[in-house]
Every structure is written in structure tokens, then in C-alpha cells.
Amino acid sequence: MSQASLSSFNEDLLRSISASLAEPSWLTDVRLEAFRQFISLPSEKNPLYTKYSRTFDIALDRFKLARDRTEVDFRSFFTGYLTGTESDILLQGNETQVHAELSRDLASKGVNLMSFHDALRQEEGAVRKLVEGRLVKSETDKYAAFVNAFFNCGTFVRVPRGVVLEKPLRKMLLLDSPRTSVIEQTFVIAEEEARLVYLEEQYSKGTPSPAFVASTAEVIARPNSHVDFSSIQLLDDQTTHLSNRGIEVSNDARATMSSLSLGASVSRSRTNFYLNGRGSFAEGFEIFFTDGKQRYDYETNLVHNSPDSTGSTQARGVLKGESQSIFKGMIKIVNAAKNSRSYLAHHAMILERTARSDGVPSLEIDNNEVKATHSASVAQIDEEQLFYLMARGLSPDEAKKMVVLGFFEPVLSRIPIEQTREGARFMIEGKWHEEKRRLVDRETLLAATGELTPEVKESEDIFERHYKYR
Amino acid sequence: MQLEIKELHASVEGKEILKGVNLTIGQGETHALMGPNGSGKSTLAYTVMGHPKYQVTSGEILIDRENIVGLAPDKRVKKGLFLAFQYPVSVQGVSMFSFLRAAYNNSRPAGSEPPTIFEFKEVVAEKLKMLSMNDSFLNRYLNEGFSGGEKKRAEILQMALMQPKFAVLDETDSGLDIDALRIVAEGINRVSGPQTGSLLITHYQRILKYVKPQFVHVMFEGRIIESGGEELSRLLEEKGYTWIKGYREEEQVPPQTGQTL
Ligand SMILES: Nc1ncnc2c1ncn2[C@@H]1O[C@H](COP(=O)(O)OP(=O)(O)OP(=O)(O)O)[C@@H](O)[C@H]1O
Ligand SMILES: [Mg+2]
Numbered sequence: 211m212s213q214a215s216l217s218s219f220n221e222d223l224l225r226s227i228s229a230s231l232a233e234p235s236w237l238t239d240v241r242l243e244a245f246r247q248f249i250s251l252p253s254e255k256n257p258l259y260t261k262y263s264r265t266f267d268i269a270l271d272r273f274k275l276a277r278d279r280t281e282v283d284f285r286s287f288f289t290g291y292l293t294g295t296e297s298d299i300l301l302q303g304n305e306t307q308v309h310a311e312l313s314r315d316l317a318s319k320g321v322n323l324m325s326f327h328d329a330l331r332q333e334e335g336a337v338r339k340l341v342e343g344r345l346v347k348s349e350t351d352k353y354a355a356f357v358n359a360f361f362n363c364g365t366f367v368r369v370p371r372g373v374v375l376e377k378p379l380r381k382m383l384l385l386d387s388p389r390t391s392v393i394e395q396t397f398v399i400a401e402e403e404a405r406l407v408y409l410e411e412q413y414s415k416g417t418p419s420p421a422f423v424a425s426t427a428e429v430i431a432r433p434n435s436h437v438d439f440s441s442i443q444l445l446d447d448q449t450t451h452l453s454n455r456g457i458e459v460s461n462d463a464r465a466t467m468s469s470l471s472l473g474a475s476v477s478r479s480r481t482n483f484y485l486n487g488r489g490s491f492a493e494g495f496e497i498f499f500t501d502g503k504q505r506y507d508y509e510t511n512l513v514h515n516s517p518d519s520t521g522s523t524q525a526r527g528v529l530k531g532e533s534q535s536i537f538k539g540m541i542k543i544v545n546a547a548k549n550s551r552s553y554l555a556h557h558a559m560i561l562e563r564t565a566r567s568d569g570v571p572s573l574e575i576d577n578n579e580v581k582a583t584h585s586a587s588v589a590q591i592d593e594e595q596l597f598y599l600m601a602r603g604l605s606p607d608e609a610k611k612m613v614v615l616g617f618f619e620p621v622l623s624r625i626p627i628e629q630t631r632e633g634a635r636f637m638i639e640g641k642w643h644e645e646k647r648r649l650v651d652r653e654t655l656l657a658a659t660g661e662l663t664p665e666v667k668e669s670e671d672i673f674e675r676h677y678k679y680r
Numbered sequence: 681m682q683l684e685i686k687e688l689h690a691s692v693e694g695k696e697i698l699k700g701v702n703l704t705i706g707q708g709e710t711h712a713l714m715g716p717n718g719s720g721k722s723t724l725a726y727t728v729m730g731h732p733k734y735q736v737t738s739g740e741i742l743i744d745r746e747n748i749v750g751l752a753p754d755k756r757v758k759k760g761l762f763l764a765f766q767y768p769v770s771v772q773g774v775s776m777f778s779f780l781r782a783a784y785n786n787s788r789p790a791g792s793e794p795p796t797i798f799e800f801k802e803v804v805a806e807k808l809k810m811l812s813m814n815d816s817f818l819n820r821y822l823n824e825g826f827s828g829g830e831k832k833r834a835e836i837l838q839m840a841l842m843q844p845k846f847a848v849l850d851e852t853d854s855g856l857d858i859d860a861l862r863i864v865a866e867g868i869n870r871v872s873g874p875q876t877g878s879l880l881i882t883h884y885q886r887i888l889k890y891v892k893p894q895f896v897h898v899m900f901e902g903r904i905i906e907s908g909g910e911e912l913s914r915l916l917e918e919k920g921y922t923w924i925k926g927y928r929e930e931e932q933v934p935p936q937t938g939q940t941l
Contacts, residue, residue: 597729603785606780666821
């Protein structure tokens with residue numbers, strides 16, 4: 211018998227989760243198939259990356275998973291950040307949805323913002339189709355299989371055809387239980403010509419025992435739709451973070467994924483963009499700032515399956531202390547995807563010699579009429595820049611902070627969601643001062659800081675700047 | 681108040697570059713420092729400002745009789761020191777506006793209330809105008825993509841905001857076109873009042889037409905080997921450095937120069 215089946219994450223647990231959520235039998239079967247994959251898959255499938263996998267290993271057996279219905283105190287955790295009058299918001303404490311507020315206007319337009327299991331009860335047929343055709347397939351990754359087998363909660367977001375949302379839909383998770391972890395599935399669907407912005411935030415209260423937040427996200431941008439997804443991870447240093455995301459972009463649709471990661475002890479994330487429609491556009495932003503002994507293991511792939519598609523992913527990270535990161539990225543352009551353009555970048559700044567970062571970009575291109583480039587660097591903070599700033603009166607710490615915050619800007623300033631962009635600056639600066647902050651809106655930010663960082667907009671086209679082919 | 685450099689020896693990466701520099705700059709005085717490439721002028725500038733790579737092995741740098749050799753650069757700024765860099769560094773992602781504001785706030789007397797963002801905007805607008813600079817500079821990253829001349833102008837903009845007591849201007853005139861040279865020179869004059877002492881490092885006499893030095897010094901192989909009045913710069917321009925070197929080697933005093941330090 212393999213080791214995994216002996217662990218607490220076994221078939222009995224799977225069946226009890228499925229039963230307690232009153233799931234139909236087809237879904238239990240889907241979970242069982244995922245469980246078989248979970249047991250048989252190695253933690254790293256790609257031979258290119260296996261040499262790094264030890265550093266970022268995850269011992270799932272350390273974690274507990276029990277139902278925990280204790281009330282989570284959002285109010286005190288978000289004092290000064292949430293007024294309680296927000297709408298178009300979903301609050302989740304541990305695995306339980308505690309508050310969902312959708313404005314009447316959006317509800318009347320048929321917008322969904324609800325738990326996965328509510329959606330399952332309302333529209334079993336449609337949900338089944340999504341689950342069975344999902345992008346984050348169990349056979350592709352051990353931890354995708356893990357979530358597909360053991361998820362204990364989920365979120366379902368859908369904007370119907372032609373409906374354009376002006377403001378973000380927001381989902382906040384707060385983990386504060388010593389007895390359980392969160393394993394969740396998220397579906398975000400923009401139907402044809404729909405427009406949606408989704409903000410996902412993950413916080414934990416400083417759980418006394420090791421916990422994890424494991425998730426999959428399916429983002430589907432139907433033809434001519436536009437989805438901006440942003441994900442903010444601020445878990446505490448007892449928490450392990452696992453994420454698997456698949457983003458499918460159809461004809462002339464547009465999808466962006468902006469991630470800010472500051473928390474967790476170990477974070478492992480896989481993001482796959484599938485540019486499946488002619489003229490599709492996808493853009494990814496990975497911003498991270500680590501300290502202490504944090505370990506981040508990130509992978510983003512741009513898969514161009516259609517002609518005239520445009521994809522890019524830019525990762526930028528700063529590492530302090532003894533933290534470590536690896537960023538793996540692949541551009542894959544199939545033969546049919548002519549006239550596609552793709553760009554992949556990873557730039558990291560090391561603040562202490564004890565920190566370490568690696569970038570492993572690669573290209574797999576089967577059509578000559580494309581533009582594909584990658585750029586990567588890992589560098590120490592520049593002493594000459596620090597001296598220049600100190601010669602203008604900045605203390606060593608202020609000078610460092612200015613260079614570090616500046617390092618993020620060229621990528622940060624391109625994030626399309628204002629609240630994420632401005633909030634990210636605020637939270638990164640918070641981490642610099644070793645204080646935990648939360649995502650805020652512009653008004654709260656102004657009230658807290660008195661002013662906003664002036665933005666420099668570089669209108670440059672990254673494909674013009676990096677025109678080197680292969 | 682004086683900036684005094686006494687028997688200063690400094691090395692970089694174990695190699696001695698400054699070999700006993702003596703120089704005293706009083707408030708209200710303008711000194712020009714000339715000398716061939718590689719003679720140690722920028723090394724002196726960096727050492728005075730406290731660049732961590734430049735180690736003072738002996739000697740003193742005094743402001744108002746206080747030795748500043750052990751102080752970090754930001755602490756020297758608080759003593760009233762300023763350096764306009766020969767090669768200003770660019771910093772991606774840091775907006776010129778945020779940078780100037782930080783520089784302004786950090787060079788103000790301790791205890792004084794920092795200006796609001798609006799007050800600061802007014803202050804900086806006035807200085808920009810003085811240097812004929814477009815305010816679009818404020819929305820760019822620090823020195824990033826600036827032309828050589830724009831960088832030099834931006835250095836003087838910083839000086840104007842920081843209002844130092846002693847300024848070292850390292851080849852601020854290099855790379856400026858004719859109009860820019862005049863604008864920058866006028867800027868320097870306007871910023872440096874009777875309270876400011878400045879050391880103008882230059883290769884050319886042309887800036888000295890606008891910014892009149894009372895003293896001209898010549899640096900050679902890590903030492904100041906000659907000092908005189910303005911006429912020394914004219915002689916140098918005519919005859920070159922080999923001329924002055926020749927005089928020194930023959931232990932002769934060049935004609936028409938008075939004072940030697
Ligand atoms: N960081 C450094 N590392 C190694 N050598 C250095 C460094 N800085 C200065 N030097 C050396 O010190 C000597 C003096 O250089 P410095 O830049 O002070 O000359 P300078 O008089 O300013 O010349 P220029 O007129 O060309 O600006 C040179 O030989 C130079 O190569
Ligand atoms: Mg020089």
C-alpha cells in the first residue's frame with residue numbers, strides 16, 4: 211500500500227466529506243478518481259524541476275482536517291478595513307461561508323456569487339459539466355488531485371452573457387481554527403461579452419498549529435468576455451498554501467491574473483493559461499515578498515493553442531532572511547497558433563546572502579510565425595542606488611525600502627485592478643515594517659496614509675521592448 | 681563655519697587613491713577642483729559624502745570642526761553636505777516626485793513639520809521653473825532614461841531643494857549644451873547664497889565664466905598639487921596638465937599664481 215493512503219487523507223475521509231456536504235454520487239466518484247491520481251502521482255512530475263522539489267516539499271500528514279463550525283470573528287480582524295456595509299462580497303470563515311451579500315441590481319441581472327455547494331444544489335447539470343470538463347485536471351498535478359479529492363468548500367461566480375460589472379466581486383477567507391484546514395474549489399465564469407473583476411483574499415489569524423489552505427481555481431473567459439482575477443495571500447507563518455489555477459481564454463476574450471503573495475510558510479502555486487481562442491489575450495502578474503524561512507514554489511505556463519493569441523506573465527519577487535523561491539515558467543505555442551506573441555519574465559532581488567531565488571524559464575514552440583521571449587534575473591540589491599538615496603538624506607532602511615518598493619513597480623503598476631494595485635503597495639510596505647495589513651479600498655487607504663503613492667505609467671509595449679525571438 | 685579636509689588618505693578595494701588631501705572651504709566660497717582623468721577628484725567627492733566603498737585610512741573631514749568621517753551618508757546630509765554626482769544613478773520604479781519629496785523632507789532641520797503634498801508641489805514647481813525643467817520629469821522614474829544633460833539638471837534641482845551648506849558638484853557641467861550650461865550655472869549661483877560653500881569639480885573653464893571661483897585647485901595622483909586664483913584655470917586650459925606637472929617635478933612655482941596650500 212502506498213504511503214499516502216495510510217495517512218489521514220484517505221478514502222474514508224473523502225467519503226465523509228462528500229456525505230456531510232450531501233453531494234450526489236457522481237461527484238463522490240469524481241473525488242475517488244482524483245484520490246487515485248493523488249496517490250499515484252509524484253509531487254513533481256516534470257523532470258526539469260525535480261531537482262528543486264526537495265526544498266519545497268510538503269508533508270501533508272502534519273495537518274488536521276475536521277469540521278469546525280466555530281464562529282469566526284471577522285469584525286475584530288477587519289476593524290478599520292471593513293465597515294460591514296459592503297455588498298457584492300462573500301466572507302468565509304474556515305470552510306464555512308458566513309456572509310454573502312449581492313446587491314439587488316446584480317442579483318436581478320443573474321450574477322452569481324455563492325458557495326460551490328449552493329450552486330450545485332441550484333444547477334446541478336451546469337455544475338457537473340464544469341466539474342467534468344475542468345481545466346485543473348487531477349492527472350496533471352498531485353496537489354490538484356488532492357484538492358479535487360478532498361475539497362471541503364468552494365466558491366461559484368458567474369456573470370451572464372453581456373452583463374458588465376463595474377465593481378469587483380470580492381471573496382475573503384479567514385482561517386482561524388487550530389483543528390482544520392481549508393480545501394476549496396473556485397469557479398469563475400464570464401459568459402460571452404461579460405465583464406467581471408474578482409478579488410480573492412486569504413488571511414489567517416495566527417493559527418497555533420499547522421494548517422493549510424489548498425485551492426483550485428477555474429477561470430473561464432467565454433468569447434469577447436473580460437475577466438480580471440486578483441488573488442492576495444496573507445496567511446500566517448504556520449500555514450501552508452497550495453494553489454492550482456487554470457484560465458481558459460476564448461476568441462477575442464481577455465483574462466488577467468494578478469497575484470500578491472506575502473504570507474504562508476510554504477506556498478506552492480501552479481497557474482496555466484490556455485489561450486484557446488483566436489485573438490485571445492492573457493496576462494499574469496506574480497508579485498511576492500518573502501522573509502524568514504518562507505519557501506515559495508511557483509510555476510506559470512502560457513499555452514497558446516490558437517492563432518493571434520497574446521500571452522504574458524511577469525513575476526517579480528524580493529527575498530529577505532533565509533527565504534527561498536523558485537519560479538518555473540514555460541511558453542508553449544502549438545503549430546496552429548501562428549501570429550501569437552508570448553512573454554515570460556522572472557526578476558528577483560535578494561536582500562541578504564542567506565536568501566535564494568531561482569528562475570527556470572523554457573520555451574516549446576512549434577510555429578515559426580510567432581514572437582516569444584523570456585527574460586530572467588536574480589540580483590542583489592544595488593549598493594550604488596542605496597548610496598545615492600542615502601546621499602539625499604534617506605536612512606539606510608528608508609533607502610532600502612525605496613529601492614525594494616521601486617523594484618516591484620514596473621510590474622505592479624501594470625496590474626489592471628486599481629484596488630489590488632494600490633492595496634499591494636500598502637501591504638508590501640506593511641510587510642517591510644513587519645506589520646500585517648489587509649487589502650483596503652481607496653478611501654480607507656487615503657484615511658490611513660493621507661495620500662497615495664504617485665503612479666508612473668510606462669506606456670511601453672513589452673513585446674516591442676523584448677523582440678528577441680527564441 | 682568651514683568644511684575642512686585634512687591630510688586625507690582614502691583607498692578603494694585596498695588601493696590607495698587619495699594620498700593626503702588638504703582643502704578648506706568656507707561658507708560663501710566657491711572652489712574649483714581640476715585635474716586629469718583618474719587623479720582622484722570623484723574619489724574625494726565620494727569619500728567626503730561617505731561612500732561605503734571608499735575607506736578613509738587617515739586624516740579628517742570636518743564640518744564646523746566636527747569630524748564626520750565615521751558618519752553614514754544620511755547623517756552627513758543632516759550636517760549640510762551635498763554631492764551632485766558625476767554619474768547620477770537611476771532607480772527604476774521610484775518616481776522622481778517621491779524621491780524629491782523624501783530628499784526634501786530628510787534635509788530639513790530636525791523637528792520641523794514636513795510640508796503637505798500640496799505645499800511640496802508648490803516648492804518643487806518653483807525650483808523646476810528656475811532650472812527650465814518641465815514638470816513631466818516628476819512623473820518619471822528616478823533618472824531612468826534621462827539624457828546626460830537632464831540628469832545634471834536634476835542634480836541641481838535636488839541641490840535647490842536640499843539647500844546644503846556645503847556642496848560638492850562633480851562635473852555638473854559635463855554633457856550640457858550651451859543653453860543648459862548657462863541655466864544650470866545660474867541655478868547653482870541662485871541656490872548657493874552667502875551661506876553655501878561649494879567645490880566645483882570640472883575639466884573646463886567655460887562653467888567658471890558663470891560660477892566665479894575664488895580658488896582653483898589642481899589634483900594630481902591623489903593630492904592637490906597646486907592652488908591659486910581663477911587665473912590658474914585659464915593657464916591650465918592653455919597649457920594642459922603636463923605643464924603643471926612639469927613645474928612640480930622641477931620644484932618650481934608656476935608664474936602668476938599666488939597662494940599655495
Ligand atoms: N570603485 C572603484 N574601484 C576601483 N578603482 C576605483 C574605484 N573608484 C575609483 N577608482 C580608481 O581611482 C582612481 C581615481 O578615480 P576618480 O574617479 O576619483 O578620478 P577622477 O579624477 O574623478 O577622474 P575623471 O576626471 O575621469 O572623472 C582611478 O584610477 C580609478 O580607476
Ligand atoms: Mg570623476
